[in-house]
Amino acid sequence: MSEAKLLLVEDDASLREALLDTLMLAQFTCVDVACAEEAIMALKSEPFDMVISDVQMPGIGGIGLLQYLQQHHPKTPMLMMTAFATIDSAVEAIKQGAVDYLAKPFAPEVLLNQVSRYLPLADNSGQPVVADDKSIALLNLAKRVAVSEASVMIMGPSGSGKEVMARYIHNNSPRSEQPFVAINCAAIPENMLEATLFGYEKGAFTGAYQACPGKFEQAQGGTLLLDEISEMELGLQAKLLRVLQEREVERLGGRKTIKLDVRVLATSNRDLKSMAATGEFREDLYYRINVFPLTWPALHQRPADIIPLSSHLLAKHAKQLNITPVPTLNDAASRRLLTHRWPGNVRELDNVIQRALILRVGDDITVNDIIIDACDGALTPDLSPTTHASGSASLEPLGSELKAQEHVIILETLNQCNGSRKDVAEKLGISARTLRYKMAKMRDMGIQIPA
Numbered sequence: 503m504s505e506a507k508l509l510l511v512e513d514d515a516s517l518r519e520a521l522l523d524t525l526m527l528a529q530f531t532c533v534d535v536a537c538a539e540e541a542i543m544a545l546k547s548e549p550f551d552m553v554i555s556d557v558q559m560p561g562i563g564g565i566g567l568l569q570y571l572q573q574h575h576p577k578t579p580m581l582m583m584t585a586f587a588t589i590d591s592a593v594e595a596i597k598q599g600a601v602d603y604l605a606k607p608f609a610p611e612v613l614l615n616q617v618s619r620y621l622p623l624a625d626n627s628g629q630p631v632v633a634d635d636k637s638i639a640l641l642n643l644a645k646r647v648a649v650s651e652a653s654v655m656i657m658g659p660s661g662s663g664k665e666v667m668a669r670y671i672h673n674n675s676p677r678s679e680q681p682f683v684a685i686n687c688a689a690i691p692e693n694m695l696e697a698t699l700f701g702y703e704k705g706a707f708t709g710a711y712q713a714c715p716g717k718f719e720q721a722q723g724g725t726l727l728l729d730e731i732s733e734m735e736l737g738l739q740a741k742l743l744r745v746l747q748e749r750e751v752e753r754l755g756g757r758k759t760i761k762l763d764v765r766v767l768a769t770s771n772r773d774l775k776s777m778a779a780t781g782e783f784r785e786d787l788y789y790r791i792n793v794f795p796l797t798w799p800a801l802h803q804r805p806a807d808i809i810p811l812s813s814h815l816l817a818k819h820a821k822q823l824n825i826t827p828v829p830t831l832n833d834a835a836s837r838r839l840l841t842h843r844w845p846g847n848v849r850e851l852d853n854v855i856q857r858a859l860i861l862r863v864g865d866d867i868t869v870n871d872i873i874i875d876a877c878d879g880a881l882t883p884d885l886s887p888t889t890h891a892s893g894s895a896s897l898e899p900l901g902s903e904l905k906a907q908e909h910v911i912i913l914e915t916l917n918q919c920n921g922s923r924k925d926v927a928e929k930l931g932i933s934a935r936t937l938r939y940k941m942a943k944m945r946d947m948g949i950q951i952p953a
């Protein structure tokens with residue numbers, strides 16, 4: 503999952519909503535505003551990894567915003583959008599420092615490709631934090647396989663740290679100085695995934711006014727992570743297999759083949775082997791990517807990791823929030839963390855730690871600051887009703903009961919359909935895309951989605 507935060511500036515409300523939908527489905531965190539002035543206010547209150555802005559808008563407009571950005575946040579890339587008739591102003595914006603422009607109308611894949619092309623690389627220096635014997639053994643194994651060229655399949659439940667492991671393998675490989683590129687196959691709508699992976703030539707579809715390299719080309723010399731590969735549809739799996747076998751790629755709408763030197767890693771939280779047995783996943787692709795399998799146990803199966811991970815997450819978020827000294831967990835708070843079952847694994851722990859930092863009063867994190875969602879199935883009785891209610895009341899907005907019902911319906915239908923996303927979407931009368939989005943949100947809340 504991408505942690506990048508984008509600022510979207512567009513005065514046309516319906517276009518803004520459509521762009522927001524595309525970006526959020528691709529799991530970017532987005533703030534959207536209607537003019538450059540509002541954008542400046544947003545930039546003053548929080549940092550962004552990228553700004554995507556219309557050029558023509560009332561007020562100081564996109565060029566005025568670009569000038570502000572150049573002066574105050576020169577490292578933040580700005581991508582411009584412009585009507586085809588006013589390309590000149592976009593060219594002017596490029597001269598003034600914008601990274602690129604999109605000529606309207608453009609297809610969603612054009613937007614996603616441009617965003618991922620110019621987004622600064624996430625800080626991947628962080629090592630996985632491990633202390634449990636099982637995790638230490640796994641990391642040692644990962645270090646040994648890292649130096650080889652083998653494709654690695656990283657498995658484990660959602661939020662267990664599969665992407666962290668993939669970055670660790672890349673960082674410990676001879677390719678560590680080359681790019682590490684990740685693509686979440688579940689987050690990108692099916693019709694966009696092919697263009698995102700393989701790239702496209704000018705004119706390949708609406709809005710493709712210029713050629714764009716795909717993820718394979720962007721990862722040239724380095725490592726490509728295919729996150730949640732189980733969600734890729736069978737037709738695309740066949741094309742992927744061909745690219746992996748032949749080590750060359752052809753852009754959509756192109757005729758030239760491009761030689762590839764890319765190591766491929768993949769992750770899945772579903773049982774790919776049984777998916778291969780039932781024909782839901784191509785068996786030949788399964789064997790090609792599964793040369794070396796590594797599996798993270800669920801967090802509750804490696805309890806010695808919980809406190810070191812909590813301390814690491816406390817330090818990380820305290821730094822981001824400028825909180826010094828870094829608060830420490832008192833004994834009761836630590837005990838509470840150790841007795842929870844963590845269905846959302848490390849991602850759920852991360853959320854709980856962030857809440858604790860907001861709720862704490864002194865330098866210590868106490869048990870009253872540890873607010874765990876009631877639906878998360880604790881191993882021991884939950885906090886006293888008064889403490890829990892006061893904490894969750896401020897965090898749960900109205901309508902949470904309705905949301906909870908929706909979550910239950912999705913989980914029950916997943917069960918009835920033996921995990922088939924396609925059947926669930928059909929049964930509930932929603933698109934596969936909407937279902938994926940809702941499940942991603944549920945995962946973020948720490949709800950475990952069955953494979």
Ligand SMILES: Nc1ncnc2c1ncn2[C@@H]1O[C@H](COP(=O)(O)OP(=O)(O)OP(=O)(O)O)[C@@H](O)[C@H]1O
Pocket residue numbers: 503629630631632658659660661662663664665666667729769771811814848849852945
């Ligand atoms: N061992 C670890 N050390 C430090 N941070 C970790 C570790 N494991 C997970 N995290 C953090 O927990 C969060 C979830 O991890 P990650 O995205 O790697 O999980 P995942 O298994 O790939 O999840 P998903 O299946 O939902 O894609 C991230 O913020 C990550 O930085």
